[in-house]
Amino acid sequence: MSNKNVMASLMLALGLLLAGAGMTGAQSVGVCYGRNGNNLPSQAEVIELFKANNIGRMRIYDPDQATLQALRGSNIELILGVLNDNLQALTDASTASNWVQNNVVAFSSDVKIKYIAVGNEVPPGDAKAPYVLPAMQNIQNALTSANLQGQIKVSTAVDTGLLGVSYPPSNGAFSDTASQFIGPIISFLVNNGSPLLANIYPYFSYTQNMQSIDLAYALFTSPGVVVTDGAYQYQNLFDALVDSLYSALERAGGSSLAIVVSESGWPSEGGTAASLGNAGTYYANLISHVKQGTPKKAGQAIEAYLFAMFDENLKAAGVEQHFGLFTPSKQLKYQISFP
Template sequence: MATAAALHVLAAVAALVVAVAAGDSDPGKIGICHGRVGSNLPRPSAAAALLRQNGITKARLFLPDPAVLPAFAAAGLDLTVGVPNENLTFLSASGPDGAAQWLRSAVFAYAPADRVRYLAVGNEVLYNNQFYAPHLVPAMRNLHAALVSLGLDARVKVSSAHASSVLAASYPPSAGAFDAASLPVLRPMLRFLADTGAPFMVNTYPFISHVNDPANVQLAYAVFGDGAAPVRDGAMVYTNLFDATVDAVVAALEREGFGAVPVAVTETGWPTAGHPAATPENAAAYNAKIVERAARGVGTPRRPGAPVETFLFDLYDEDGKPGAEFERHFGIFKADGSKAYDINFA
């Protein structure tokens, strides 16, 4: 008889097959985020060309920037388009008709629908934007209903990107559980994701986990180092924090009864400056391993047959970002188009 864990794996793989059959681009291909909080960023057309020159076919934009959408769409990139937090109150109250009007004017006026794969509604709302939390799921539902009315719901999926702090427990991964205070929003959202075939989106940064707790999160474990001490969780063995975090999310989904919902990592990366652990060498090691795993279609110990769709952060350094110095140094490429360190996306 199949175990419960095996059934969860089979359900996850089935969900992945359905997503691909519905027309989604290859989830095994790596994507890159394009943040725009910088003073010396290249033109959008140059950024889009740089992605294509390096074999990147997917990009995440944090808002529907009318200067960026046409250039990225014209380059043939599949887009994850962010819906800014400040739009959630309107989209929640506007109904499907208002959401459709917003989609037409803010997104599809600049990029054809066949270039849009996801709408990421809000970013880390449950982490630091509690004002918008009650509006999040209603906005998602209205946007989905608008897509249905436009005949686009099979092509464009609606989700929301969460900080990994949405987990109240993550160690060991099998103990993964969502923050109880977020469950009134998460439970209806998970039902929505399951009903519409959309993934649960999470932003995860092993670098920050290491910086915040270096004694317990060793650098080798955070950076996919060969010398990382494995973490044993029952029959499963973890050699890196990325897998452990994703599987903690999977365990939390299973705990809520939604073990078939796929997980997509909408941000991860490693900075090159601003902290002793933020070096080009560590960034190259971490990001190269993420790219390699995406190319090989590697799953996680809990879902070994299901590739984790992943977006690296960030295309360029962003010198206008607030916070710690390292926040401004996640760029994989320099403004002149050269690589910040040796990494191959082929």
């Protein structure tokens, strides 16, 4: 082969490598698919809508069989949820084994299940809190028995309410009550190489502390640095919240853990600062921002899931009904596009 052809081959290989790297970054954004509405499209239509909009990752909150069937062969990566109401039952090993057989093994050949979220935002003082870790352990053991432990990671989804200190981000720490709950879970995640799933909502942080937080800081539109924290500079609240959680993990023995943002969104109506304009700005900026990483994790693309696919009219009245990217008639509400 001539030098010219060798060079051409090298350039082609490099191009393919870079394209692959770009594709990995593009896949850092997914969308949460909740079904708490009585006017939503069928599960098969929803999967087609994901594919038509190049959305390569999905989170669902329970092992809905019609959704799992529709995902077969789609190549969409999935966070599969365990409902909080099912946690106690899964503290029984045989029940957990059956759950994994019916909802994971039965689909593992052609559905790309990436994580299992065992519970969502279970408060540390809740009656269900003691069931989270045993359920995680039983699900993990069942996956290992099925030889899927390397393919699927077990975690739980938390919110930033576990933080006793969140400002500045480098001082992030779990509250005493939360530490007793999350400490053993962090050990489990470290031992199994699983990430922590975290629901990150600048919207709620802003509306609960408007006297101290500027709207632009919450919407990624601040023209300059807002918070300087040692070597780190923050221009948006999303990064500050994620890094506060990273700092808390470091203090709790979880410095090796990655955070997957399992929910983040902004409502289009129903409350303070909830408008189509603000929501569209937030989602568009979040999509473009996550590939950059946070100041503590610069250059490390954040795997993030936008909340949510649809407005869900059976949720509590107010903002909870208005987080959808799409209307129930499958129309995109905002001028945004997925990579």
